[in-house]
Amino acid sequence: MTVGVLALQGSFNEHIAALRRLGVQGVEIRKADQLLTVSSLIIPGGESTTMAKLAEYHNLFPALREFVKTGKPVWGTCAGLIFLADRAVGQKEGGQELVGGLDCTVHRNYFGSQIQSFEADISVPQLTSKEGGPETFRGVFIRAPAVLDVGPDVEVLADYPVPSNKVLYSSSTVQIQEEDALPETRVIVAVKQRNLLATAFHPELTADTRWHSYFIKMTKELEQGASSSSSSTIVSVGETSLGPEQAKPDLPIFQ
Amino acid sequence: MEGTGVVAVYGNGAITEAKKSPFSVKVGLAQMLRGGVIMDVVNVEQARIAEEAGACAVMALERVPADIRAQGGVARMSDPQMIKDIKQAVTIPVMAKARIGHFVEAQILEAIGIDYIDESEVLTLADEDHHINKHNFRIPFVCGCRNLGEALRRIREGAAMIRTKGEAGTGNIIEAVRHVRSVMGDIRVLRNMDDDEVFTFAKKLAAPYDLVMQTKQLGRLPVVQFAAGGVATPADAALMMQLGCDGVFVGSGIFKSGDPARRARAIVQAVTHYSDPEMLVEVSCGLGEAMVGINLNDEKVERFANRSE
Numbered sequence: 001m002t003v004g005v006l007a008l009q010g011s012f013n014e015h016i017a018a019l020r021r022l023g024v025q026g027v028e029i030r031k032a033d034q035l036l037t038v039s040s041l042i043i044p045g046g047e048s049t050t051m052a053k054l055a056e057y058h059n060l061f062p063a064l065r066e067f068v069k070t071g072k073p074v075w076g077t078c079a080g081l082i083f084l085a086d087r088a089v090g091q092k093e094g095g096q097e098l099v100g101g102l103d104c105t106v107h108r109n110y111f112g113s114q115i116q117s118f119e120a121d122i123s124v125p126q127l128t129s130k131e132g133g134p135e136t137f138r139g140v141f142i143r144a145p146a147v148l149d150v151g152p153d154v155e156v157l158a159d160y161p162v163p164s165n166k167v168l169y170s171s172s173t174v175q176i177q178e179e180d181a182l183p184e185t186r187v188i189v190a191v192k193q194r195n196l197l198a199t200a201f202h203p204e205l206t207a208d209t210r211w212h213s214y215f216i217k218m219t220k221e222l223e224q225g226a227s228s229s230s231s232s233t234i235v236s237v238g239e240t241s242l243g244p245e246q247a248k249p250d251l252p253i254f255q
Numbered sequence: 256m257e258g259t260g261v262v263a264v265y266g267n268g269a270i271t272e273a274k275k276s277p278f279s280v281k282v283g284l285a286q287m288l289r290g291g292v293i294m295d296v297v298n299v300e301q302a303r304i305a306e307e308a309g310a311c312a313v314m315a316l317e318r319v320p321a322d323i324r325a326q327g328g329v330a331r332m333s334d335p336q337m338i339k340d341i342k343q344a345v346t347i348p349v350m351a352k353a354r355i356g357h358f359v360e361a362q363i364l365e366a367i368g369i370d371y372i373d374e375s376e377v378l379t380l381a382d383e384d385h386h387i388n389k390h391n392f393r394i395p396f397v398c399g400c401r402n403l404g405e406a407l408r409r410i411r412e413g414a415a416m417i418r419t420k421g422e423a424g425t426g427n428i429i430e431a432v433r434h435v436r437s438v439m440g441d442i443r444v445l446r447n448m449d450d451d452e453v454f455t456f457a458k459k460l461a462a463p464y465d466l467v468m469q470t471k472q473l474g475r476l477p478v479v480q481f482a483a484g485g486v487a488t489p490a491d492a493a494l495m496m497q498l499g500c501d502g503v504f505v506g507s508g509i510f511k512s513g514d515p516a517r518r519a520r521a522i523v524q525a526v527t528h529y530s531d532p533e534m535l536v537e538v539s540c541g542l543g544e545a546m547v548g549i550n551l552n553d554e555k556v557e558r559f560a561n562r563s564e
Contacts, residue, residue, distance in 0.1 A: 008527050009290040009311055030528060045287050046311070047347050053309030054527055057520070078287070092306055092346040109346060114370035115394055117280045142283040143348065143370070205283055249474030251286065254279035 001219065004029040004038030008054040010046015010079060014204035017250045018212045032063035040073040040219040043080030043099075045142065045202050048108065051079055052096040061097055068101040073195045073219045075211075081198040082106050082145050089148070102196045103151030110146035110187065110200075117142045122189065122201070126157050130217070131210040138208060139189065139201035146200050147188035158190035158199075195222055207253045281395035281415035284348065284370060285479035288312055288416075288502055292492065292523050293481070295319050295506040298337070299344040301515070308519035312348040312370070314504070315341040320377045320424030321507035321546065324557070330378040332360040335367055342369060350397070355563050356382020358391070365394040371416070373397050376562045377423045377506075386563070389413025399483070401434045401560055403441035404460030407470065408564075410478055411463045417476055419500070420560040421484015424507050426548035428485045428494065430560060435482055435498045445471045475499075484560070487512070487546050489525030489539045496529035513543030 003019055005012045007028035016026035026042070029035060041064075043051075055061055068074055068084070076084040083099045085106040111117070121136035128135055139160070150156060162185055189200040197218060203211035291311025296302040297319060305313050317333040318326065332353050342349045348370035353360035355374055360381075364372050374387055376399050389396040390413040399420035400406035406417045419438065421431030441460070448456060448471065457467040469477050482495035483504035492503045503526055505519075512518045521538040528534035549556055 007290070011286050011289065013289065014286060030531075046289075047287065047291060049306060049347055050291055050309045050311045050523070053307070053520075054523065057309070057524060090346070093303070093344075113342075113368050114284050114348065115276075115365065115368055117276075117284065119277055119280055140279060140283055142280065142287055202283065205279065205286065251282075251475070251479065252469070252473055252477055254277070254282055 001025075001040075001216070002027050002038050003216070003219070004035065004041045006041065006043045006051070006080075008046070008051045008060075010044045010051060011077075011202065011204050012042075012044045012046075013248070013250050014202075015042050015044050015077075015212075018204050018209055022209055022212055022216065024212075024216060031058060032060055035063050035067050039223065040215070041067060041075070042215070043074065043076040043083050044204065045078035045080065048079035048082040048145075049092050049096055051083070052098075056097055061099060064099045065101070068099060068196065071195050071222065073197070073215065073222055074101075075197040075199075075215045076102075077199050077202055077204060078142065078144055081147070081200055082108055084196055084198050085147075086151075088145075102191065102193050102198055103154055104188075104191060105148045106145050107148050108145050109143055111141055111144050114143060117144070120160065122158050122160055124158050124190070126155075126192075127210055127214055131214055133208070133210055137203070137210065138206050139199075140205045141189075141201050142205075144189075144200045147191055147198075150188060150191060151193075154191050154193045156188050156190070157192055158188075159186040160189045161186050205253065276393035276395075278415065282478055284395060285397070285416035288348070288481075289479060290527060291502045292519075292526050293350065293502070293504045294509055294519060295504075296341065296510070299340050301510055302341045302345050302349075304516050305509070305519055306345045306347050308516060309523040310347060310519065311502070312350055313341065313345060314350045314352065314373060314506075315369075316352050319507040319510060320559070321426070321511050322424075323377060324424040324549075330354075332357070332364065332378070335363060338364070338367055338369060342367070352378055353387070354378045354381040356380065356385050356387060358387045361387050361392060361394075361396075365392055369394070371395055371397055373418075374414075375399065376420060376559050380562055383563075386412050389415075397481070399560070399563075400438065402437040402460075403445075403470070403476075404462040405564065406438060406476055406480075407460065407462035407466040410466055410476070414478070416479045416481065418481040418483040418504055421482065421486075422551060422556075423484045423559050424549075425485050425551060425556070426487040426508060426511070426546040427551050428487070428491045429551055431482050431485045431491075431495065432498070434484075434560070435495060435500060438476070438480070439499050442470060442475060446474055486522070487548065489518075489521045489535060489542075492522045493525045493529040493535055496526055502526065508546055511546035513545075518542050518545075 019026040090108040350371040395415040397416040398409035419434035487508035
């Protein structure tokens with residue numbers, strides 16, 4: 001099994017390193033035809049505006065939409081979440097193209113600029129029930145987006161409390177009112193909808209590989225569902241050969 | 256440690272803890288910028304052009320290095336109003352430059368709420384001996400270096416991102432190549448070195464031993480490393496990437512050229528597809544005039560890179 005990682009810009013090296021720790025090969029995807037060789041795709045963190053521009057230059061959007069439609073698993077972290085969302089607010093002037101597929105509204109850069117970036121232990125019940133380990137996950141939020149609302153098919157995997165006096169977002173079309181009675185509100189930071197997984201934070205920047213493992217299991221389950229008769233085609237994670245390619249030295253994980 | 260690559264550069268030091276901005280978050284943004292191009296802009300229009308072209312961040316400043324070179328005088332932090340206007344105009348991260356050692360300029364930039372500070376030798380020095388103690392800030396810093404020792408000294412002072420100095424505002428890549436080669440070459444020497452020899456090597460570099468050892472174990476700098484100073488063409492940018500940098504700063508190279516929008520876009524694409532010569536041909540075609548370069552054999556050209564150690 002090879003997992004494709006969209007390598008236009010951003011933290012694709014970190015994702016490939018996290019996959020390597022699980023014994024799974026990650027391949028860099030820069031062109032549309034490379035998408036045909038992989039069974040699942042990770043859209044990494046980075047600058048979503050930049051990634052959208054690069055995808056547009058090389059006409060990647062139709063191929064990405066096709067990939068999402070075929071039901072192959074796709075996971076977006078941070079900028080990737082914005083890519084997968086059907087609706088996004090807080091974009092640059094003139095907007096930006098999205099892949100879509102995930103029935104939710106994302107607020108780009110919800111938490112503010114770098115000075116408001118933070119780390120927090122977030123509660124992840126679904127992940128813990130499936131992958132074990134501690135009840136919480138160390139979420140790194142870098143100029144992070146957040147999910148404002150989700151459609152009925154979308155499963156919320158994690159949320160994060162924000163002070164209720166924060167002015168969330170308002171425009172002529174969408175208005176989010178805060179009630180004074182509430183001590184705090186919670187914004188959604190991780191969601192799943194069938195083959196799509198999205199997180200507002202960056203699991204690739206932490207040593208905890210549970211989200212990557214969760215995504216790989218998702219891939220396997222979907223593959224099994226698609227071809228229930230031929231379960232032998234699924235290669236176990238441990239057996240995957242990493243090939244002769246020498247791993248590039250990569251950045252450390254900071255604690 | 257070998258298997259997971261997990262390290263703690265400052266071991267959750269008290270200095271960074273108190274300010275609630277751990278080093279991981281500071282490096283985190285730099286990691287998000289990897290594989291991208293950061294462009295110098297002097298006004299809102301240029302910032303928009305850069306964003307449209309696909310820059311992953313913009314550096315807001317009053318004069319591009321080529322103009323600082325040409326006009327002389329003291330170069331300082333830009334007008335905060337101008338930086339605010341640019342921050343308003345774009346959604347990508349905004350960086351700004353502070354003078355080396357001028358921690359009050361850094362405090363002002365932090366208060367504006369920009370995303371990264373460049374403590375830059377391109378501006379006139381404020382302190383000949385001391386850099387800013389970057390641990391005291393919640394905002395992350397990027398600093399220049401000419402060699403491995405200088406890079407590790409800056410990291411010890413709290414820099415969360417390193418760029419090679421090159422020679423800003425010249426459109427001449429020679430110094431950037433020299434500095435990248437020097438850093439990478441020293442890391443290669445270090446990797447093959449016996450552990451017993453690292454103490455003396457650290458002394459020779461004038462860098463903290465623990466960071467030298469960490470660099471040896473990682474096989475690279477422990478933070479994101481960009482190239483800067485002299486990048487003028489897509490080929491220059493791809494050269495920097497192939498030499499092992501994580502991304503590229505382009506200063507005067509874009510807005511001092513004939514067709515900034517096209518050149519900006521071409522350099523962005525060249526950084527993504529840096530190892531694909533056919534793609535580089537495609538993006539390098541018909542870009543119009545490149546910026547006029549400066550020959551660095553001329554003794555009279557001031558070397559910004561030598562302003563700090």
